[in-house]
Structure formats: C-alpha cells, structure tokens
Amino acid sequence: MTSFDHHRRPLVVGIGGTTRAASSTERALGFALRGAEAAGAKTRLFGGTFLHSLPHYAPENSIRTDEQLELIEAVRHADALIIATPGYHGGVSGLVKNALDTLEELRADERPYLDGRAVGCIVTAYGWQAAGSVLTSLRSIVHALRGWPTPFGAGINTLETRFDSVDTCSDAKVVDQLATVGQQAAQFALTFTAQAARGPNAARDPLQPAQPARLLHAV
Numbered sequence: 746m747t748s749f750d751h752h753r754r755p756l757v758v759g760i761g762g763t764t765r766a767a768s769s770t771e772r773a774l775g776f777a778l779r780g781a782e783a784a785g786a787k788t789r790l791f792g793g794t795f796l797h798s799l800p801h802y803a804p805e806n807s808i809r810t811d812e813q814l815e816l817i818e819a820v821r822h823a824d825a826l827i828i829a830t831p832g833y834h835g836g837v838s839g840l841v842k843n844a845l846d847t848l849e850e851l852r853a854d855e856r857p858y859l860d861g862r863a864v865g866c867i868v869t870a871y872g873w874q875a876a877g878s879v880l881t882s883l884r885s886i887v888h889a890l891r892g893w894p895t896p897f898g899a900g901i902n903t904l905e906t907r908f909d910s911v912d913t914c915s916d917a918k919v920v921d922q923l924a925t926v927g928q929q930a931a932q933f934a935l936t937f938t939a940q941a942a943r944g945p946n947a948a949r950d951p952l953q954p955a956q957p958a959r960l961l962h963a964v
C-alpha cells in the first residue's frame with residue numbers, strides 16, 4: 746500500500762452502520778477506514794449509535810442539535826468520505842439517508858455538499874441483488890451531493906460473509922475489497938489537497954472554467 750508524504754494527513758470521515766450493536770455494516774466501514782489509515786489518512790467514524798441520535802432532518806427548522814452540528818462540521822472539514830449502508834427494502838436505509846439529508850446544511854459552503862471529495866461506497870445486504878442495486882443508488886446520492894464516488898465500491902452479501910467482531914471478517918477477499926475502498930478515498934484526497942496546496946495561481950487546466958459553477962440541486 747502506498748503512503749502519503751505530505752505535510753497534512755487527509756481526513757477521511759466514515760458515515761454508516763445500523764442501530765444493531767453488532768452491525769456488519771459498521772464493522773465493514775471500520776475495515777475500510779483502517780485501509781484509509783494504512784494509506785496515510787486520519788479518520789473519524791460516525792457509526793450507527795451516533796446516526797441514531799440525529800433527529801429527522803427538517804429543512805425549515807433553523808435550530809440544529811449538537812449532534813447535527815458535529816456531523817456537519819466534520820464533513821465540512823473532511824477531505825474524503827466513506828459511506829456504508831445496509832440495503833433496506835431495496836434502498837439506502839433511512840438512518841443513513843437522514844444523515845446524508847442533514848448535509849443539506851452545507852449547501853451554501855465554498856465547497857457545497859461533498860464537492861471535491863472522494864466518497865467510498867459500501868453496501869451490505871442479504872443477497873447480491875440488493876448489494877448491487879443499492880450500491881448504484883448510493884452512488885447516485887453521492888453524485889447529487891457533488892461527490893466523486895471512488896472507482897471501487899464494495900457490495901457485501903452478509904449471508905455469506907460474517908463480521909464476528911469489529912476486526913474479524915470471515916472472508917479475506919472482502920477485507921481486501923474494503924481496504925481498497927479506503928485506500929482509493931485516501932489517495933484521491935491526497936491528490937485534491939495537493940492541488941489545493943498549490944494555490945489559486947497554479948496552472949489551470951484550460952478545459953476547466955475559471956470559477957466552478959455554483960449550481961444548487963443540479964442533479
């Protein structure tokens with residue numbers, strides 16, 4: 746695995762899990778975050794218990810709880826993210842989607858939503874069908890939030906793969922896949938932070954507009 750040689754370690758924020766104490770989704774996310782750390786990133790995990798403490802996101806409400814603000818601030822400062830959801834009835838779980846809806850609070854930022862951030866995507870499900878279709882749904886959500894889904898996303902069939910503890914997985918191939926998700930998110934973050942460190946006067950790609958379009962809700 747490659748290591749970063751950079752003055753600032755990128756921050757990779759993990760969001761995911763379920764309300765279950767032994768959540769395989771959260772454990773899978775932990776493996777991916779350790780992959781990001783092995784590639785040189787620092788990480789922060791918002792797991793199922795934390796996500797359960799978030800109120801249902803209400804855009805018309807101007808008062809946010811401490812937990813909502815904690816999540817918003819962490820994502821605001823993140824260089825990359827990893828999102829892990831179970832497939833619930835063919836879609837992203839409400840728990841994870843509510844956390845993502847809360848990121849609406851980033852709409853007016855200099856970097857709106859997940860702009861300029863790589864996002865690793867992980868799905869667990871009781872079968873390959875939901876693992877694949879929900880991974881596609883999750884990537885569409887990331888696109889809507891202006892994030893960059895990593896090339897490799899992990900779909901895990903939890904009828905075949907067990908996570909008996911936070912650092913135990915029955916399938917070494919799945920461990921490798923999760924590490925790859927974390928590694929790709931961290932490597933992309935390094936590339937973006939290095940570009941930002943070169944500053945606004947760095948040579949610009951002539952095919953890119955001078956100012957990024959500030960379209961909201963474009964997708």
Ligand SMILES: Cc1cc2nc3c(=O)[nH]c(=O)nc-3n(C[C@H](O)[C@H](O)[C@H](O)COP(=O)(O)O)c2cc1C
Pocket residue numbers: 762763764765767768769770771831832833834835836869870871872873875876903
């Ligand atoms: C409400 C609910 C809906 C579910 N819907 C699906 C589904 O549509 N397809 C599927 O393959 N698995 C489905 N599952 C199974 C979960 O995706 C699977 O057990 C997942 O690994 C749970 O993650 P956890 O261990 O982190 O709780 C569902 C589970 C629950 C509780």
